[in-house]
Amino acid sequence: MARKITIEPVTRVEGHGKVTIQLDPHNNVIDSRFHIVEFRGFERFVQGRPYWEAPVLVQRLCGICPVSHHLAAAKAMDVIVGVGPNGLSPTAEKMRRLMHYGQMFQSHALHFFHLVSPDLLFGIDADPSIRNVIGVAIKHPDLAVQGVMMRKFGQEIIKVTAGKKIHGTGAIPGGINKNLSIAERDEFLKGADPLNVKKMIEWSLAAVNLFKDYHKKNKDFIDNFAAFPSNHLSLVRKDGALDLYHGVLRAVDAEGKKILNDVDYQDYLKYIGEEVRSWSYMKFPYIKSLGKKDGWYRVGPLARLNTVDFIPTKLAQKEFEEFKAYTKGKPNNMSMHMHWARLIELLHSAEVIEELLNDPDLQKDELVRKGKKVKEGVGLIEAPRGTLFHHYRINDNDQIEMANLIVSTTNNNEPMNRAVNWVAVNQLSGKKEITEGMLNAVEVAIRAYDPCLSCATHALGKMPLSVSLVDADGNVIDKKEK
Amino acid sequence: MSTIQFTIDGKPCTGKSGQTIVEAAKDNGIYIPTLCHFEGLKPAGSCRICTVKVGGRFMAACTTPVTEGMVIENKTSELEDYRKAIIEMLFVEGNHMCPTCEKSGNCELQALGYRYMMFVPRFPYLFPKRELDASLPKIIIERNRCVQCLRCVRSMTTSDGKKIFGMVNRGGHIHINVDRELAKNMSDEQAQKAMDLCPVGSILKKEVGFVVPIGKRKYDAMPIGSEIEKA
Numbered sequence: 001m002a003r004k005i006t007i008e009p010v011t012r013v014e015g016h017g018k019v020t021i022q023l024d025p026h027n028n029v030i031d032s033r034f035h036i037v038e039f040r041g042f043e044r045f046v047q048g049r050p051y052w053e054a055p056v057l058v059q060r061l062c063g064i065c066p067v068s069h070h071l072a073a074a075k076a077m078d079v080i081v082g083v084g085p086n087g088l089s090p091t092a093e094k095m096r097r098l099m100h101y102g103q104m105f106q107s108h109a110l111h112f113f114h115l116v117s118p119d120l121l122f123g124i125d126a127d128p129s130i131r132n133v134i135g136v137a138i139k140h141p142d143l144a145v146q147g148v149m150m151r152k153f154g155q156e157i158i159k160v161t162a163g164k165k166i167h168g169t170g171a172i173p174g175g176i177n178k179n180l181s182i183a184e185r186d187e188f189l190k191g192a193d194p195l196n197v198k199k200m201i202e203w204s205l206a207a208v209n210l211f212k213d214y215h216k217k218n219k220d221f222i223d224n225f226a227a228f229p230s231n232h233l234s235l236v237r238k239d240g241a242l243d244l245y246h247g248v249l250r251a252v253d254a255e256g257k258k259i260l261n262d263v264d265y266q267d268y269l270k271y272i273g274e275e276v277r278s279w280s281y282m283k284f285p286y287i288k289s290l291g292k293k294d295g296w297y298r299v300g301p302l303a304r305l306n307t308v309d310f311i312p313t314k315l316a317q318k319e320f321e322e323f324k325a326y327t328k329g330k331p332n333n334m335s336m337h338m339h340w341a342r343l344i345e346l347l348h349s350a351e352v353i354e355e356l357l358n359d360p361d362l363q364k365d366e367l368v369r370k371g372k373k374v375k376e377g378v379g380l381i382e383a384p385r386g387t388l389f390h391h392y393r394i395n396d397n398d399q400i401e402m403a404n405l406i407v408s409t410t411n412n413n414e415p416m417n418r419a420v421n422w423v424a425v426n427q428l429s430g431k432k433e434i435t436e437g438m439l440n441a442v443e444v445a446i447r448a449y450d451p452c453l454s455c456a457t458h459a460l461g462k463m464p465l466s467v468s469l470v471d472a473d474g475n476v477i478d479k480k481e482k
Numbered sequence: 483m484s485t486i487q488f489t490i491d492g493k494p495c496t497g498k499s500g501q502t503i504v505e506a507a508k509d510n511g512i513y514i515p516t517l518c519h520f521e522g523l524k525p526a527g528s529c530r531i532c533t534v535k536v537g538g539r540f541m542a543a544c545t546t547p548v549t550e551g552m553v554i555e556n557k558t559s560e561l562e563d564y565r566k567a568i569i570e571m572l573f574v575e576g577n578h579m580c581p582t583c584e585k586s587g588n589c590e591l592q593a594l595g596y597r598y599m600m601f602v603p604r605f606p607y608l609f610p611k612r613e614l615d616a617s618l619p620k621i622i623i624e625r626n627r628c629v630q631c632l633r634c635v636r637s638m639t640t641s642d643g644k645k646i647f648g649m650v651n652r653g654g655h656i657h658i659n660v661d662r663e664l665a666k667n668m669s670d671e672q673a674q675k676a677m678d679l680c681p682v683g684s685i686l687k688k689e690v691g692f693v694v695p696i697g698k699r700k701y702d703a704m705p706i707g708s709e710i711e712k713a
């Protein structure tokens with residue numbers, strides 16, 4: 001008899017999702033899908049609100065990386081108030097950068113230490129009662145403390161830039177509402193361990209080495225698990241450097257050939273399309289020139305290290321060179337290397353935070369600039385999980401009349417589905433018995449992308465709803481569509 | 483002006499004739515919560531958050547003059563619960579989304595909610611349908627947050643005394659409105675004054691929001707009323 005395996009909820013990711021895998025009577029995989037079962041709808045209910053409210057309102061769609069949404073919306077509003085993406089005062093831009101890298105640091109630390117380390121430390125088929133963050137705290141207390149304190153460090157950086165750790169108000173159209181006092185700065189530069197930026201750099205480097213050691217011992221798993229070729233997309237600085245706050249849009253294919261060659265993201269609609277499928281609330285973005293079938297791409301740490309030419313901080317650049325050498329300079333298409341790339345970014349973020357803390361511009365007073373107002377603006381940022389698009393249009397009364405959000409996780413929709421399918425076909429198909437460890441392997445593949453599912457579903461009115469009634473043999477008995 | 487002797491919750495106080503109970507209490511370092519009241523404006527007595535008991539009767543402390551020998555009950559459990567109930571009613575009969583409101587931290591209703599430790603209102607939310615008016619050049623009127631305090635109606639006038647704001651309809655359908663012609667000619671200073679007078683986020687100056695960082699807002703450090711109690 002045909003059967004269906006459902007993994008719900010997918011654990012140790014942000015938000016709610018489920019996986020369904022259809023098996024034939026011989027346990028061969030017929031189909032697999034990664035569904036996003038929650039719906040948020042921010043694109044709709046931001047309509048009618050005054051434009052200066054957007055950075056504070058829209059960030060509420062996430063509690064893990066609200067700073068990304070706060071800043072992407074603020075960047076779009078910078079364009080609307082006529083300051084544009086490059087016209088902020090140095091203090092405003094650097095305060096925002098500090099906020100963003102603080103967030104990148106805490107989010108990457110959260111993902112590696114809290115969500116992923118149980119799989120690596122105990123094995124993906126270990127007893128689930130141990131294979132969790134509590135298990136890590138019991139067996140590896142030093143590592144658990146590092147994870148918690150690194151996250152705290154990033155959150156404290158957010159607090160001094162945005163006003164509070166979650167859902168602050170720092171970035172406003174055309175600038176920022178505060179600078180960094182000497183006392184606030186010195187907490188991180190000269191503060192006692194462990195909340196000291198030097199300690200964070202040391203621990204980040206240790207985390208990179210931890211992964212590299214694991215990689216040496218588990219080469220086959222890390223290199224081959226859920227690996228598949230794809231396109232990669234991210235922002236890069238104009239000189240090709242890794243820049244998580246601002247840049248131009250670059251996409252490369254699996255071989256490294258440029259598909260998007262450093263284009264201005266204000267024109268993203270020329271290059272990026274969004275496909276809607278009936279079985280998920282999450283859209284499927286694609287590069288228009290390649291079409292819906294071949295235009296899907298990956299975003300996030302792996303994609304970023306595949307698109308950029310170099311990392312502009314010393315220690316992270318050294319790690320980047322080793323990372324690139326592993327694939328002989330070609331794009332890295334190994335899903336589990338996402339963790340490696342993420343930890344290199346963790347190190348980079350700590351280094352950038354140190355640089356910024358030493359920058360006297362952060363104590364200056366020019367916080368906001370204004371220019372000639374326009375009706376439409378696009379703000380892009382490299383969120384922890386990848387490229388985040390915010391696009392707004394306002395009416396004559398300063399109210400938002402259109403919002404389009406392409407959230408990082410949405411960009412990774414097709415890759416995550418492919419990763420799920422890879423595990424289903426390669427590790428589940430044809431097996432007599434499906435073990436818990438095998439099902440966790442499906443989650444491990446999804447977890448590599450660090451998805452934030454709660455952020456990713458907003459397309460009210462565009463999503464057809466389809467309900468199918470399927471009998472035990474998989475035959476569709478009835479189908480209703482709306 | 484003669485001196486008057488009275489008590490609040492048994493504490494001997496002195497006041498001046500002509501003072502309201504709220505004003506006299508303030509001079510004696512006693513906080514009586516207010517919302518529709520604004521120093522310098524003619525009292526309206528519309529919100530009843532300042533309700534006290536005098537001689538066993540409920541009275542609005544912002545409109546009642548203090549008199550010789552008055553025995554006032556203020557901080558009793560009965561009155562504090564009634565006040566909390568009023569705050570809860572104001573929350574449920576509007577659409578108050580504090581997390582994204584730019585008045586958050588400077589909002590008197592929110593500050594009262596915190597002071598009275600309102601966690602969950604005892605009344606069901608009404609979710610009324612109210613319209614936001616963004617069509618004026620200097621201000622936005624966000625009716626979802628209006629508590630009908632009438633501060634804007636009482637205070638905002640043109641140089642020749644014409645009222646810019648007014649209320650239309652009655653009862654549950656009452657809402658704030660403006661004389662559009664007069665409102666169109668409001669200066670930046672008038673727009674700022676209207677926003678500052680509004681105890682909630684119902685009147686907002688256009689194109690500026692969230693400029694005061696968290697930590698520096700009016701009620702970030704101390705609860706509402708503590709400036710009176712400290713004095």
